[in-house]
Amino acid sequence: MATIRGVSHLLLQTNDLARAERFYVEVLGFHVRERTTFRDGRPLVVMHEGLGLTELTEEGKRLRQKAGQSLEHVAFRVENIAQLERDLRIAGVTIVDGPKPTAYGTSLYFLDPDGVRIECHD
Structure with a gap:
């Protein structure tokens, strides 16, 4: 069996x-590492940190409304949770929970502009 080494x-x-x-x-x-487009014409922004962003097509937006959100949350490691919390509050970001102790260390949960739940932990 092939060995999975982590999220690409x-x-x-x-x-x-x-x-x-x-x-x-x-x-x-x-x-930002690169700005390009998919073969179907959708724009793509690729980050050095392993995150890609694209924009939903109108058909994709309709499908999302029908299906709902399938992603529970995305987690990133950070060096300073307290500083991140201060920065998020200053930026007016919705903090959902934390900072609090979790199995990963101290975690802070908040929402991105599309309502995706983000966890950052130390």
Whole structure:
């Protein structure tokens, strides 16, 4: 059996690509590696941290409304949870829970602009 070594990358479909890019870059400090397009014409922003962002097509938005959100949350490791919490509050980001002790250390849960639940832990 092949051995899985970890998550390679994560692609999030957003309602507003520019808004999502601003959030991940300006609020969370991600770094854009590349801006390109998929073969079907959808824009793609690739981050050095392993995150890709694209924008849902109108058909994709209709399907999402019917199916609901299938992703529970995305988790990232950070060095300073207290500083992240301060930065998120200043940016007006909705904090859902924490910081609190979890199996991963101290975790903080918040929402991105599309309502995706994000966990950051130390």
